[in-house]
Amino acid sequence: xxxxxxxxxxxxxxxxxxxxxxxxxxxxxxxxxxxxxxxxxxxxxxxxxxxxxxxxxxxxxxxxxxxxxxxxxxxxxxxxxxxxxxxxxxxxxxxxxxxxxxxxxxxxxxxxxxxxxxxxxxxxxxxxxxxxxxxxxxxxxxxxxxxxxxxxxxxxxxxxxxxxxxxxxxxxxxxxxxxxxxxxxxxxxxxxxxxxxxxxxxxxxxxxxxxxxxxxxxxxxxxxxxxxxxxxxxxxxxxxxxxxxxxxxxxxxxxxxxxxxxxxxxxxxxxxxxxxxxxxxxxxxxxxxxxxxxxxxxxxxxxxxxxxxxxxxxxxxxxxxxxxxxxxxxxxxxxxxxxxxxxxxxxxxxxxxxxxxxxxxxxxxxxxxxxxxxxxxxxxxxxxxxxxxxxxxxxxxxxxxxxxxxxxxxxxxxxxxxxxxxxxxxxxxxxxxxxxxxxxxxxxxxxxxxxxxxxxxxxxxxxxxxxxxxxxxxxxxxxxxxxxxxxxxxxxxxxxxxxxxxxxxxxxxxxxxxxxxxxxxxxxxxxxxxxxxxxxxxxxxxxxxxxxxxxxxxxxxxxxxxxxxxxxxxxxxxxxxxxxxxxxxxxxxxxxxxxxxxxxxxxxxxxxxxxxxxxxxxxxxxxxxxxxxxxxxxxxxxxxxxxxxxxxxxxxxxxxxxxxxxxxxxxxxx
Numbered sequence: 001x002x003x004x005x006x007x008x009x010x011x012x013x014x015x016x017x018x019x020x021x022x023x024x025x026x027x028x029x030x031x032x033x034x035x036x037x038x039x040x041x042x043x044x045x046x047x048x049x050x051x052x053x054x055x056x057x058x059x060x061x062x063x064x065x066x067x068x069x070x071x072x073x074x075x076x077x078x079x080x081x082x083x084x085x086x087x088x089x090x091x092x093x094x095x096x097x098x099x100x101x102x103x104x105x106x107x108x109x110x111x112x113x114x115x116x117x118x119x120x121x122x123x124x125x126x127x128x129x130x131x132x133x134x135x136x137x138x139x140x141x142x143x144x145x146x147x148x149x150x151x152x153x154x155x156x157x158x159x160x161x162x163x164x165x166x167x168x169x170x171x172x173x174x175x176x177x178x179x180x181x182x183x184x185x186x187x188x189x190x191x192x193x194x195x196x197x198x199x200x201x202x203x204x205x206x207x208x209x210x211x212x213x214x215x216x217x218x219x220x221x222x223x224x225x226x227x228x229x230x231x232x233x234x235x236x237x238x239x240x241x242x243x244x245x246x247x248x249x250x251x252x253x254x255x256x257x258x259x260x261x262x263x264x265x266x267x268x269x270x271x272x273x274x275x276x277x278x279x280x281x282x283x284x285x286x287x288x289x290x291x292x293x294x295x296x297x298x299x300x301x302x303x304x305x306x307x308x309x310x311x312x313x314x315x316x317x318x319x320x321x322x323x324x325x326x327x328x329x330x331x332x333x334x335x336x337x338x339x340x341x342x343x344x345x346x347x348x349x350x351x352x353x354x355x356x357x358x359x360x361x362x363x364x365x366x367x368x369x370x371x372x373x374x375x376x377x378x379x380x381x382x383x384x385x386x387x388x389x390x391x392x393x394x395x396x397x398x399x400x401x402x403x404x405x406x407x408x409x410x411x412x413x414x415x416x417x418x419x420x421x422x423x424x425x426x427x428x429x430x431x432x433x434x435x436x437x438x439x440x441x442x443x444x445x446x447x448x449x450x451x452x453x454x455x456x457x458x459x460x461x462x463x464x465x466x467x468x469x470x471x472x473x474x475x476x477x478x479x480x481x482x483x484x485x486x487x488x489x490x491x492x493x494x495x496x497x498x499x500x501x502x503x504x505x506x507x508x509x510x511x512x513x514x515x516x517x518x519x520x521x522x523x524x525x526x527x528x529x530x531x532x533x534x535x536x537x538x539x540x541x542x543x544x545x546x547x548x549x550x551x552x553x554x555x556x557x558x559x560x561x562x563x564x565x566x567x568x569x570x571x572x573x574x575x576x577x578x579x580x581x582x583x584x585x586x587x588x589x590x591x592x593x594x595x596x597x598x599x600x601x602x603x604x605x606x607x608x609x610x611x612x613x614x615x616x617x618x619x620x621x622x623x624x625x626x627x628x629x630x631x632x633x634x635x636x637x638x639x640x641x642x643x644x645x646x647x648x649x650x651x652x653x654x655x656x657x658x659x660x661x662x663x664x665x666x667x668x669x670x
Contacts (some may be wrong), residue, residue, distance in 0.1 A: 002271050003279035008286045010392035014049075015311040015642045017082050020101040021264065022292040022304050023339070026364070027054065027080075027107060034084045035127065036099060036109070040312045041179050042293045043305065043438050045237055045360035045410045049180060050167060051131050055109065055230065057095070058122040058197050059086050065197040068095065068575045077269070078261035078287050078368070088121040088541065102259045104294035106247070109233040110254035110613040113218075114225040121220050126213035126635050127188070127230070128197045131165040133207045134176075135558065140314045141176075143369040146199070150174035156192055156208035159251045163190040163210055169239045172215045176239070177363035182233040184249050188212040191615060197365060227254070236298060236363040244297050247434060249641045270333040280621045284651040286414060286641030288329060291324070298362035299347050302338035305329065305362065308627070309641040315627075317463040318360045321375040322646045325591045329649035331386040332656060338386055345379065346405040349370075353416045354408030358431065371454075373429045376468040377413060378404045380475035387482060388654055400483060408478060413469055414495075419459035420520045421488050423502045424466050430455040433464055437584040438577045439528040443519060461506050463515040466530045470499045471539040474665045483535050500542055513547040529575050530584075531568050531592055533655065540665055556596070557608055566619055567612040568593045569631040580632035588629040590616055590650030598659035613654040620651045 011018040012029045017040055028049070030037040038052035057068040066171065084095040094114040101107045115121060134152040140148045150173035151555045156165045159182060166180030175231065183190065190289035193209040194372040212230065216436065220226065231250075235243045252260075265274055290310045295301045300318075306326045308315040323345045330338035334485045349356040357372040383399055417425040427433055430440050431454040445454040477492035509525055515536050516525040534556055536543065543551075557563045561572040569588045571578045579586040593616055600609040619629050623645035626640035640647075 002274050002280045003276055004482070005205055005265075005271065005286070006073050007280060008077060008283050009075060009081055009643065015309075017310065017312065018075065018099065019290050019310050019360060020078050021103050022289075022294040023101050023104050023107070023234075024236065024293055024296065024298075025105075025232075027611055028425050029073065029082075029230075030056075031366065032072045034082055034095065034097065038312075039232070039234075040316075041234070041236060041363070042144040042310060042316050043298070043300070043307055043318070044177050044179055045317070045364045046138055046176055046314075047167065047179055047363075048316070049132065050134075051129060051165065051181070051465065054129050054232075055127045055183070056129070056414075057084075057111075057129050058126055060126070061088075068200070075287075076262075077260060077267075078657070081464040084398065086123060086125075088123045091115050091117045091119065091121045091483045093121065093123060094522050098258065102231075102252065102257060102261075102596075103297065105234045108252065108254075108257055109230045109232070110257075111228045111230070112225055113220060113227075115220040115222060118222050120222055122217055125218060126197075126211045127209050128193070128209070129183075130196060130209050131207040134167045134174075135446070140317075141365065143371045144175075144365050144367045147365045147367045147372050149176070152176055152636075153530060154207045155211055156566060158190065158192075159184075161186065162188075162212070163192075165210070175239045175365040175367065177239060177365070178237045178243065179363065180243060182246060183210075183212060184231045184233065185212060185229060186228065186249060187214065187216045187228050191474075216419070217364065223531060229254070229398065232342050233321045238299070238363055239366060241297075255287075268334055268337075280521060280617075281652065281655055283568075283621075284329075284625055284648040284655075285333065288326060288645060288652070289337070289649040290643060290644040291326070291333070291648070292340070293362060295344070298345045299360065299550060300340070300362045300363060303343045304355065305335065305344035305360075306338045306341035308645055309643065311639075311641060315641055315644075316346070320356055320358045320377070321378065321591070322644075324378050325594075326645040326649040327382050328385040328658065329512040329652035331389045332652065332658075335386070335390045338390075339395075340381055341399075342386070342402060343380065346409070349405060351406070354410075354412035355416070356405070356409055356412075359420075365417050371429060371431060373427075373432050374409060374412060375431075376465065377409055377472040378431050378468065378470050379409060380479055381511040383631045384475050384478055384482075385481075385658075387479075396483065399479065403479065405478075406553060410472055410476065411470070413465070417465075420461070422461055422506055422520060423498070424461040426457070426459045426462055427465055428457050428459075430457060434530070434532065434584045436582075437530055437532075439464075439517075439526075439530050441528055441577075442528075458521065459519070460526075461518045463503070463507055463517055464505050464535055465505070466499055467515075467535040467539040470496055470503070470541055471665075473499060478665060484594050503541065506548075513540065513544065513550070515543075524550055529577075530598065531562065531570050531589075534596050534599065537603065538595040541600075552600065552605060556600070557605070563608070563612065564631070565615060565633040566598050566629055567615055568633040573631070580635065581637050582628050583628075583635075585599075586631055587640075588616075588631050590620065590629065594650055594653050594659055597654070601660050602664055604663065609659065611660070615655070617654050620647055625651055 015027035017026035152167040162184040327341035473496035481491035627644035630637035
């Protein structure tokens with residue numbers, strides 16, 4: 001028997017709405033009331049909970065409106081079931097709903113009413129909702145300095161078979177995307193309402209209110225039942241672009257739709273392949289798939305992108321690092337989603353310099369971000385991880401198509417990120433690596449900005465940056481070799497050798513037996529105690545054996561510094577700068593941990609690597625696979641988004657011991 005998939009994700013919490021089929025939207029449920037509480041467009045910049053409530057069931061009784069309270073909720077990865085009851089006089093009516101996704105842009109709700117009593121009743125029921133006015137969520141637009149952030153027009157109008165609602169920037173001073181949804185039913189009649197059923201009169205500042213109700217009075221005979229089907233369709237487009245055509249109403253029998261959704265989920269998640277004791281793996285896979293979204297006519301196009309989060313906030317988007325890292329876990333059970341995660345990481349890549357912006361939305365604004373700096377280059381590493389698990393012609397064709405983007409991204413760092421001319425690359429924005437890390441404290445030109453905690457940076461020859469580039473060049477050599485591009489393979493080998501030689505010249509400090517950042521302006525090296533000092537080990541930079549041993553045994557594996565109950569904090573436990581809950585100043589980050597563990601394993605510290613992996617897995621499982629980890633195990637800290645894509649991916653990466661497979665590039669590629 002496979003593990004039980006019930007109630008894996010609590011869909012009644014705003015961080016974890018219900019989504020499936022790589023849908024472009026999700027449905028959230030409240031703690032108590034029956035029916036979907038909100039509709040959340042995924043990967044649409046500055047657009048969350050555009051409808052709240054969405055479809056909640058009410059009863060008119062004795063001239064007053066009463067909301068129906070749910071008494072049971074069960075969430076399956078492919079369906080949400082609710083149960084409730086209402087009374088008509090003394091007669092009890094049983095209610096059961098099933099909400100599921102038909103595909104990426106359609107959801108379906110089946111409502112069953114059953115009269116178990118001995119006499120007929122006529123309940124007066126209706127479903128009510130509210131399209132919100134566009135008044136919030138402008139923070140994500142801040143880096144798009146030329147974008148028009150004006151309010152979109154909230155529209156609600158009749159359409160064939162129901163209602164069409166949405167936010168429309170046309171004719172307004174707004175570059176935010178156009179978003180629409182339809183509520184369709186052959187059995188219910190839709191109408192626009194003057195105000196909410198909970199009273200208070202017409203409040204147009206909130207948006208538009210609507211109701212769906214049976215066209216004729218509902219009669220439930222004794223012992224009988226009746227069903228209603230409501231379909232939700234979603235469309236989006238960037239400002240100034242046309243929406244895709246709507247589809248005809250095509251409700252599917254509830255049982256058939258349920259079976260199809262269950263089968264689709266089992267196939268996507270590999271459910272049938274998991275053992276009964278692997279429920280946490282199913283939860284991690286579940287979260288990682290929920291983070292996926294199909295692009296269709298949006299900027300992600302035909303790909304399935306991997307979003308940081310499927311919850312209702314700005315991290316419902318694709319980040320460069322996060323998506324690429326997440327592809328390594330997807331590669332093991334959903335190759336199509338893995339390819340999409342890699343391809344969409346390079347959306348909006350600049351043609352003139354090869355920079356791939358850190359954040360992307362499927363429905364965005366036309367402008368480019370002021371902070372369009374790419375994050376550290378790991379795309380070639382991610383693609384080689386994918387090819388290790390998938391080696392068919394489709395996979396090789398994808399690799400050949402992605403190679404020009406990987407090449408251009410590397411050349412951005414080589415040709416456009418060396419302001420001091422020392423042939424070593426630099427970060428110019430701390431958001432490219434480590435945000436508010438203390439490694440920037442001595443060099444930052446100003447304090448962090450109020451929104452991101454990031455800094456603009458002067459040119460400093462960075463060990464971290466060039467470790468990534470050295471590894472990237474070697475991964476590119478490996479990739480070109482596997483594709484039969486022997487001449488280009490030699491080019492990337494030579495590029496790696498030049499990086500190593502230049503790092504040796506400027507960054508290797510013999511007396512310290514370590515690579516240290518160097519500031520040409522002040523002519524001094526910087527020793528900053530963070531977990532980034534271990535990246536040269538992962539990159540396999542040339543180091544004396546004794547220097548590697550001391551770095552590992554005297555620092556990395558010291559329980560007073562980095563190898564405690566929550567391994568590898570971003571600052572050592574015994575540092576005066578250490579804050580167990582500090583963002584990049586004490587919290588642990590599972591993607592960095594995975595790279596550190598692969599270095600440990602390769603250097604022969606097998607037992608320690610497995611012990612570290614098990615500690616991280618245990619923390620992530622208890623905390624729902626978060627973005628990062630509070631490094632004091634006695635503290636429950638809710639920070640860091642739940643079911644974050646690389647939190648889920650890291651758990652899978654570690655549980656399947658993928659870090660053991662990252663053999664030395666000296667023998668594996670070069």
